[in-house]
Amino acid sequence: MGVFCGIDWAEGHHDVALVDETGKLLAKCRINDDLDGYHLLLDLLAEHGDTAQAPIPVAIETSRGLLVATLRQGARQVFAVNPMAASRYRDRHGVSRKKSDPGDALVLANIIRTDMPMHRPLAADTDLAQAVAVLARAQQDAVWSRQQLCNQLRSLLREYFPAFLEAFKDKQGGLARADARRILAVAPTPALAARLPLWRLTAMMKRAGRRRNIEADAERLQQLFRREAPHQVPLVEEAMGKQAAALLLQLDTACEAVDDLGQATEEAFRAHPDAPIMLSFPGIGPQIGARILAEIGDDRTRFATAGGLKAYAGASPITRASGKRHYVGRRFVKNNRLNHVGHLWAFASISGSTGADAHYRRRRAGGDWHMQALRHLFNRMLGQLHHCLLVRISFDEAIAFPAEPQPAGTATA
Template identity: 45%
Template structure:
């Protein structure tokens, strides 16, 4: 980060926010408490602007440190052209302990000044928020919402499976051999119709067939209805009738929650894919093996489209957790996996991307096999492959080119005979 004449810090809260501005010597030259409203933000920025005459700097040249990377206050500051630098709360706590090791004193105004001094002393170690386009910011909101919906869906799936084991164990195994298992619309439709072993045993073949048809199944309806009919009529341990009825109501409620979570996740995925295909860089992402619409949407949302965000491919790979770091102390030296200082969502998406590329690219598979033969474990080989893919992605995005598999080393030819 550049050397400025002034540095600002904001300690935000739900109601009031504290602003502090310090000069090059670390002296607090202005403070202000304001609300997170349009008028309050203008008041805070006016405080910074009032210092312009004595210091000869414009208001927009004053970077602002805050313990958040998104939110309405951050959005308002950026809309006014302010450089915003997010600082992790754990980092602020460590700086506070460094200044006053034995003093537990804490205040909002003091934290605002501390944030400003963090920028003054170590601003070059903190990245300002990237200047992404509005579609990419919207894509980020959609993909993060989709990820939360997926986690909610998984929670309700596990909840439903546990409930079925107690009241309808045959339903747990009925679709276990099929893709999706209890996520399948036909599974949810049949379970909602008969959520207990007793009610399922009373179903006729026609009722099961109609439920499968309502769920959208069109093939082998009679055979599937016959299979489920026989499975549900097999003997099993049952609860007392009134207890079974009560547990069945809980199962029906969980099925409704699971169906809603499935629909929500699909809705967000479709919206993200539609927005992704409208971005000029989407063809570059889709040219890579293992990247589909959802994975491409997630990668673009996390990497952004600010051309100056990642100067080197190594920096991009480190941000994704694909490059190791060295821990050295005295005679001890370790090369370790970058777990904390990385974007965890991007690291997870990258792992999925690298794994998917193994079956879609002979070059990726050959690279993975070479790393395995060299002694890497599965996850380490995938991280190495991800770093290689990200290096190619960085080059392609920089030059506006689609991925060329010929740029990768070819898999070795098998020995004759």
Template identity: 55%
Template sequence: MPAAGCGIDWAEAHHDVAIVDQHGAVIVAERINNDAAGLARLLEILTEHDPIEGALAVAIETSKGLLVAGLRAAGRRVFAINPLAVSRYRDRYRSSRGKSDAFDAMVLANIMRTDRDAHRPLPTDSVGAQALQVLTRAQQDVIWDKITLTNRIRSLLKTFFPAAIAAFERGGRHRLDSAPCRVILAAACTPQAARALSTGQLAALLRRAGRQRGIDAEALLLRELLRSEQIRQPENVEQAMGMQLRGLVRQLDAVCQVLAELEEQIDLAFGAHPDAKVVASFPGLGTALGARLLAEIGDDRTRFADARGLKAFAGAAPVTRASGKSSFVHARRAKNDRIAATGYVWALAAIRHDPDWEARYRARRAAGDRHAAALRNLFNLMLGKLHHCLATGQVYDASTAFPPRMPTEDQSTAA
């Protein structure tokens, strides 16, 4: 009897493979190693039990890793099943709530046998789109690391060096993660060392950080702020905290350097992609947001049947919960968090730079929407237009996206 589904329960050292027939009976149950020989054996098993080349779908609880990359390179359709969904399917086959690696592989195989159409296979994105996704996700992770380190530095400065916060966060002109702040704190990581810096030394540090204008005035102001009266920790404690601060600043330097390198590579990768021209034509989408959006959407045109699928994937489409006479509409929680975060910033940038989008935002606020709800509504509308432009290869045109309204008398005549 031909095979109906294949499931793989992956682990760090090995993987359990199960193949079931059309009645759910296990016809293959094998454990393979997590290496090249294991992948070769898996492909051999799939070829042996696949009557039609590429018809046997594979279910696995991850979308990353060398095993998934090897399966996709071999032309296999891979379905990344959410582990939470797998736990629900597991109860169908075993009410005792017991589990094992081989059992989970069988459950995944049966998901392909019974509910394949309810799940979405991994998209067949181009290599360029896959590389762009790796870069943009790495950039987002590094940005989160940068925020975490900056907050740790601010928290530490509050305990023994509050003058530094007053000096580098005044009026929004500087931030603790800025180059001048990092250079000066690395050179003087304690209040005592900062008070010893002269105006000339501060000016030299500002030049080293890349500042080109107003150096003397800035150095004089920093000298006054760093020498202001403040409560001090005991000398030994202060020196120990200074060492801790120096270590955090070095980590922040490394993170900022990696971030700059990633941004440079993202610029090149995004500019080389054929869809970059379409994405960048939308208001509010520069290289950073456009690259992140394109990376998460991908360039597989069959991934989303229509714009509604893309909106649900991005979390822009609302969810309705109805039972009896009650009905409640709320924001979607099951979504791609990275594209949802990008959409919020995109909508905010669009209403600041485009009058049509600003008018839409004002209308939603006037109708009673809160700020976040109005931005989510705009993101929903933007995604529909972006989906159309990507599908047709057209760049964004405001006159087409927002055609002029007909006069009232013309509307009444047409009615």
């Protein structure tokens, strides 16, 4: 007789429920989130027939954490059930809409008892792929955090020091540039910036790593900082300068984290056997490749078809049909990280592949908006990536984007 386990996850403790294939409750308990609690859970599973050859499947509402890592050791199937899906199942067991942690554990156990084929277990990715996922997601979070801090600093500078924004508005990186951060740290107010001598501006730019056009740029900055402009009252300007200095400290830390995590991510990604195949695609560099690998993993059984991967990424459209009503539109339920990096990949591939560029322009000529054309290109190239990873071959431009046949009677040069 089959046994199924449901775990209602919490921060300090977890509720466990075991049911048989008829839905009868066999055991329930509450365990702490520590080593003793994990041993108690494994002992409880062993008492009800859990073995290394035939482990009891487990449903839980999270895909990460030490508890999940403990359960994933061996061949056990662990199902990460979306909390929203679990709440829909709860209504099947009662109409009073009551809720409790032991009851949620029982609901989770019954989900895999009745609908296991409808849910996907956690992928059996290699340790290296999981490490790349941790680093790539952390680096992406650091980039987003850096941009958020840049936006906050920009909003503050607009209120009292717009000349500084004008000085770096056309520079790549903007306020996150090393020379911009170094100059702002020394002169966080217009009064201090106006007193900066030319030699000091030049020295700060050199220490920040600048190698070209230093003297001309230093003269331009000095003219901007000394130009007549409206000012806040001195006390308010000084207070805003201190606020900008505090934000700048956070921005410096975020920039350093982006660089350190980016280097670690690239090293881990290049050590993975899928890296040469992914880097053969136009538009994929180490950072984009690492982010894609982080979300799709290296378990080739996870996506049986390219269509499943496209739906997971939100690249393929979704159809809603009922009677005479038929609607085809973009997906809103998707892996947002993969969808985000997919558009970066598609946009970069336009300049790296003549076939991708021609495909994008055809979609635009057919009436697609910019993002629609990029999504369609991402959808096509994602299917090609799935095939190349499955059969272990590199990208081939001639196969991926074959030349269209010319109309009959067209003369060729």
